[in-house]
Amino acid sequence: MRDEEILRRFIVRARRVKAHSQVQDWDDLLRHAEGSLDVRLDISGxxxxxxxxxxxxxxxxxxVSRVRPLTLKSEPVYYVKVFDAINRILGDGEIDExxxxxxxKxxxxxxxxxxxxxQVQSYTVQSARIDGTEATPAVSDTQLAAAWLYADLVHADAQGPKKDALAFPxxxxxxxxxxxxxxxxxxxIATMELIELLRQAEGLPIDESAWEDDVVVGASELVEEGQAFVAPVGSKMPDIRDPLAFAEGWSAFTVTELLRQxxxxxxxxxxxxxxxxxxxxYDAAVSRRQPDSKMRLWDVLVAGSVIFKFAFNLQDEKAPEVHxxxxxxxNSTxxxxxxxxxxxxxxxYATTITFEVRGNDFLTLDLPNYSDDExxxxKVIEQTVDDIVAIEHLTGKKFEACSGRFDNLDRVRLRRLRLMLEGHIVHATRRPVTVTATEGNPPQVIVNPAEVLNVGGSEVPTPQIxxxxxxxxxxxxxxxxxxxxEAKTYLMEPPSGKPFFSWIPGLTEVSGDEAVAATATWNLIEIDEATFNY
Incomplete structure (x- = not known):
């Protein structure tokens, strides 16, 4: 193992020791480290x-469990290995004496x-009967401490010099x-502080992660957001590298699924x-029941997102009058x-909606039609939000819900982003673009930096294009x-009436000009890709 890695691991371990509650009161820790024996003598002797x-x-x-690895020869943070690593890195160079x-020291x-x-660190103990019989060997505090560690705490097999300590309680x-x-x-702690000083004064090379990695959890509960997926018993587990959302037979465990249990x-x-x-x-579910003295209220969750509200009188387990x-x-997501x-x-597109309970029709409602504008x-909202959801799946990120206004330019930029994230080359602007070339030569490609696209309040990050x-x-x-x-500015123009082509580097590889061509169309409602002034 590299010396730098040994020191990095030691710092992480020492930080874990320092974070312990027993170490927070430093003076108290030192009192225990130095040891004390209070002796009182009364008048009777x-x-x-x-x-x-x-x-x-x-x-x-x-x-002790946090300190123990520093005492084990088999551990990379064994104190001898740590000091050897320090000395090898510093070598014979000139450092402050x-x-x-x-x-x-x-x-x-x-x-x-x-x-x-x-070895004796502070004291030894020995016991015998008053008459001098059954005397034990003299046992050092080191032996006693090691015996406690290996016989009482983490093992039950004190061996060698530690065995003698078992004669004591x-x-x-x-x-x-x-x-x-x-x-x-x-x-x-003292060694960690010295290494920090050496890092600052002598440039001791230790990765920043040594001071940044978590060393304690610091919480009584862990709250994480995620998503569960379910499938019929016996279904084949999908490859963990594939999104569960697209695995055959698997579906997200939703509020509806929970209620339908x-x-x-x-x-x-x-x-x-x-x-x-x-x-x-739809397989829907009753999400709320509220019995009343005269009426019973039901909320039925449909499509996981729309609650239909009913009230009815219940007579002989039938509902003769439903309101x-x-x-x-x-629309929170x-x-x-x-x-x-x-x-x-x-x-x-439907004329009726029927709610069935236990295989029987509970209620059938006539449905309204929308105007052409509605x-x-x-349709535009569906197409736009579908693009956002697709990008959420492609990037593994969730964005704020699209709940505000957006225009056709937003729709075009969003659809182009989705297609490029899917690996396509798409049409871009027909307008000239001014760019800066730091080396002074005309650029072969135009680089659009990463940005954030706001569509109806949903902020969608766009990578470099x-x-x-x-x-x-x-x-x-x-x-x-x-x-x-050497920097110069250039006006980059496509041929008259023609658009540039765009793609995301790393997702789409373009090996030559013959590959620079659109591989997918926008296909947006009431937007003509051939004439849209993007």
Whole structure:
């Protein structure tokens, strides 16, 4: 492993140690690291010995688990590997002697705190009966702390010098561990701070992620937004690299699906034409019931986006008199708006809508028709929102719902973006374009920078787009000293009456002029691609 990576991982680990609640009170940590023994002697000669321990044993155990990798030879953040990495990076170069002294002293402190062995860090203990029999070996605080770690905390197999510590009770092993591991935690913080100083003063190369990566979760619950998909039992799991939205047999788990888990909520909705042919049908759901002393109220969610409201008297489980109280449309997302818009269009082409409950007709309503202008408006909205939803799927991003006004230019730009994201080359503007060439030579392609397209309040990001025509002309119009000493401006023009062609680099590869041609048309309602002044 590279030395820079060793130091990066150490910084992440040390930051995790520093973030621990037991370390937040630095003075308290140092008191535990130094150890203390309060002795009281009363008038009778009785002595009382008091050792101060952390208030919460479990919390201290979690601190030790964060420190432990720094003590293991098998870990990349083992303190010996960390100091070796520092020394190799610094080498024999000229650095402030104060830093070399600090590195040396800190390394000595780590060596003295090594938990594998019998060395004495602060004290030893030994016990025997009053008559001197059954004496135990003298055991160092290092052995006691290591035995607590390997026999009481993370393992149950104390071996070597640690075995002798098992002759003493758990409280003795734990008391030693509090001092030893508090000291190691303090050393970890001191080492991290030294590395930070070396990075600033001597240019120690450590990736920024060492200071930016999360080291704690810091939350009691995790809230994430996502989408669930369901399929019949036994369905084949799709390849994780493919969008579930397009996997055969899989569909999004919606509010409607959730409500329909209760059979009592299941409603089937059928829209029929004048000749009784089915225009569309939906598995809908009762989303709200409100019993009243005289009437029962029902809200039925259709297409996941439109709630139809009913009130009826219930007699012998039948509904002899049903009142329709209108509908309410929910357009909080572009997908909901697309679904509701398509339902509104289906309502125009249908003459009746029937609500079926438990296989029986619950209610049939006659449906209105829209005027020609209203119908055109619904169609344009459907086409526009469909483009936005398609771009959401292509980019994996969600945008604010399209709820405001937009014009034909917005529609053209949106459709072009969708087609280019699908990998197509499309027609662009017919107008001349002024560009700046920093090297002074006429550009071979025109680069349109990334921007944001606002369509009815839905802000859709547009990536960098390239534009070219094989027969475009370039006319020098001046210099651009603000863009560089050689920079010039050019007026780029396509052939008379012809458009440029646009594509997204990386999604569409154009190998030569023979490939610069439209591969898809706009196909927009009431917009003539051949004459639209874009």
């Amino acid at each position: 009785r002595m009382t010995f008091t050792r101060r321990l952390p208030e919460d044993e479990e919390i201290f155990e979690s601190l 104060r830093f070399r002294n600090r590195i040396h 800190l390394r000595q402190a780590w060596d003295a705190a090594e938990i594998q062995g019998t 758990l409280r003795e092993r734990y008391a030693a561990a509090v001092r030893v591991f508090s000291h190691l935690a303090a050393l970890a 209760d059979p009592a909520n299941q409603v089937h909705v059928v829209l029929r034409a004048k000749d009784e042919s089915v225009i569309a049908s 329709f109280h209108g509908w309410e449309i929910f 572009n997908e909901l708006k697309l679904a509701s818009t398509r339902l509104m269009l289906q309502i125009h 119908l055109r408006e619904w 390239l534009m070219r025509h094989p027969d475009m002309s370039a006319t020098e119009t001046g210099v651009a000293p603000d863009s560089g000493p």
